[in-house]
Amino acid sequence: xxxxxxxxxxxxxxxxxxxxxxxxxxxxxxxxxxxxxxxxxxxxxxxxxxxxxxxxxxxxxxxxxxxxxxxxxxxxxxxxxxxxxxxxxxxxxxxxxxxxxxxxxxxxxxxxxxxxxxxxxxxxxxxxxxxxxxxxxxxxxxxxxxxxxxxxxxxxxxxxxxxxxxxxxxxxxxxxxxxxxxxxxxxxxxxxxxxxxxxxxxxxxxxxxxxxxxxxxxxxxxxxxxxxxxxxxxxxxxxxxxxxxxxxxxxxxxxxxxxxxxxxxxxx
Amino acid sequence: xxxxxxxxxxxxxxxxxxxxxxxxxxxxxxxxxxxxxxxxxxxxxxxxxxxxxxxxxxxxxxxxxxxxxxxxxxxxxxxxxxxxxxxxxxxxxxxxxxxxxxxxxxxxxxxxxxxxxxxxxxxxxxxxxxxxxxxxxxxxxxxxxxxxxxxxxxxxxxxxxxxxxxxxxxxxxxxxxxxxxxxxxxxxxxxxxxxxxxxxxxxxxxxx
Numbered sequence: 378x379x380x381x382x383x384x385x386x387x388x389x390x391x392x393x394x395x396x397x398x399x400x401x402x403x404x405x406x407x408x409x410x411x412x413x414x415x416x417x418x419x420x421x422x423x424x425x426x427x428x429x430x431x432x433x434x435x436x437x438x439x440x441x442x443x444x445x446x447x448x449x450x451x452x453x454x455x456x457x458x459x460x461x462x463x464x465x466x467x468x469x470x471x472x473x474x475x476x477x478x479x480x481x482x483x484x485x486x487x488x489x490x491x492x493x494x495x496x497x498x499x500x501x502x503x504x505x506x507x508x509x510x511x512x513x514x515x516x517x518x519x520x521x522x523x524x525x526x527x528x529x530x531x532x533x534x535x536x537x538x539x540x541x542x543x544x545x546x547x548x549x550x551x552x553x554x555x556x557x558x559x560x561x562x563x564x565x566x567x568x569x570x571x572x573x574x575x576x577x578x579x580x581x582x583x584x585x586x587x588x589x590x591x592x593x594x595x596x597x598x599x600x601x602x603x604x605x606x607x608x609x610x611x612x613x614x615x616x617x618x619x620x621x622x623x624x625x626x627x628x629x630x631x632x633x634x635x636x637x638x639x640x641x642x643x644x645x
Numbered sequence: 646x647x648x649x650x651x652x653x654x655x656x657x658x659x660x661x662x663x664x665x666x667x668x669x670x671x672x673x674x675x676x677x678x679x680x681x682x683x684x685x686x687x688x689x690x691x692x693x694x695x696x697x698x699x700x701x702x703x704x705x706x707x708x709x710x711x712x713x714x715x716x717x718x719x720x721x722x723x724x725x726x727x728x729x730x731x732x733x734x735x736x737x738x739x740x741x742x743x744x745x746x747x748x749x750x751x752x753x754x755x756x757x758x759x760x761x762x763x764x765x766x767x768x769x770x771x772x773x774x775x776x777x778x779x780x781x782x783x784x785x786x787x788x789x790x791x792x793x794x795x796x797x798x799x800x801x802x803x804x805x806x807x808x809x810x811x812x813x814x815x816x817x818x819x820x821x822x823x824x825x826x827x828x829x830x831x832x833x834x835x836x837x838x839x840x841x842x843x844x845x846x847x848x849x850x851x852x853x
Binding site: 378379380382422425447450451452453454455456457473474475476477478500501502503546547575576577600630631632633634636637640641642643644645 | 646654656657659660663664666667668669670693694764765767768769770771772773790792794796814815834836837838839840841842843844847850851
């Protein structure tokens with residue numbers, strides 16, 4: 378049976394990794410910090426997928442970003458998605474041929490949706506995740522682009538309906554209100570997904586503990602849960618998540634980290 | 646041990662290289678037939694994308710005859726991954742009809758929508774596999790709890806295999822992996838499958 382996934386999202390800008398709360402970002406450390414202090418690889422062995430987003434508010438430096446994604450992917454054996462500021466086939470090609478398996482497109486999916494067609498023709502629909510950042514205003518939902526700064530002109534439900542038939546593989550719904558709060562995922566947004574929406578749904582924003590992740594994974598509408606919180610799952614946080622899911626009889630991959638470590642340099 | 650990775654310019658070959666380097670292997674990127682030297686002990690044929698484009702690229706690299714010699718005459722070990730496994734077969738119906746390398750006589754066809762119920766195509770994500778009559782090291786330690794990362798819309802039939810292969814169920818049973826003499830294939834991406842996948846690559850390289 379096809380499994381659900383725990384995704385970890387790293388937020389990167391101008392040489393540093395960031396912690397975000399309601400899209401207000403705070404610098405945490407550079408790549409050396411990520412490897413040495415944060416022990417990122419240890420965390421990566423307990424996830425099913427990795428997303429790395431370039432959230433720079435400046436002109437995005439793709440060359441440096443690609444270098445960072447390449448470094449991170451060295452010892453990371455899950456599918457990797459890169460995103461942030463992808464608006465052309467050239468940048469998508471650069472990323473998909475050098476360092477990742479999928480790309481995430483957010484603002485351009487609204488501003489120039491033709492890009493989805495252009496990229497999917499070359500790399501296939503499965504190579505694109507469309508990101509939708511949203512905020513709740515009473516019972517109204519609104520979608521935002523440009524790092525959560527600019528509200529789009531289309532009604533939220535219509536926007537999701539429009540996306541339904543576009544050429545991409547998965548949708549990542551990220552709650553700006555819940556982002557970084559650790560107070561749990563926003564399930565109300567799922568009410569806006571049409572019944573005949575055929576693409577896998579990733580829900581993110583708000584996971585603060587293992588329970589939040591396991592509730593999300595158990596929701597039948599959701600295929601994957603993502604967290605970008607660097608601090609909530611320090612150490613063995615994600616390991617415990619997996620243990621909880623497996624002890625709840627959820628059919629979930631069991632990664633054998635001891636074995637993986639044993640294989641390092643075993644053929645040297 | 647030196648492992649050659651065939652680069653026919655489709656998709657990211659770095660993830661295969663990373664997995665091999667993690668295991669401690671030396672890797673060589675094969676861009677043309679002259680790169681396929683005797684010192685290379687194992688060959689990996691990765692690949693993402695269309696079968697037809699891939700065969701065209703291999704043809705324009707002028708590498709097919711050399712590859713045939715290395716694999717069928719010198720019996721060098723080869724592992725095809727994802728599209729790479731499909732290319733080892735005899736043909737595919739992707740974009741019309743294209744002949745493959747025919748190292749194994751299996752055909753590649755698209756998932757049939759009628760078999761799928763409400764399952765989505767492509768088949769993307771981690772899935773478990775079922776090993777059929779294995780007596781070799783390639784599938785050692787693979788059990789019903791092992792999960793591997795799949796991403797594909799086309800699949801290879803299981804005909805001609807009576808042992809040392811694995812199936813995956815997604816609407817129907819299809820070929821997930823096989824070993825036939827020195828020829829190995831995985832429809833899934835072992836380099837994206839955590840401990841399960843790294844172990845399988847280890848088994849391929851270490852299987853004497």
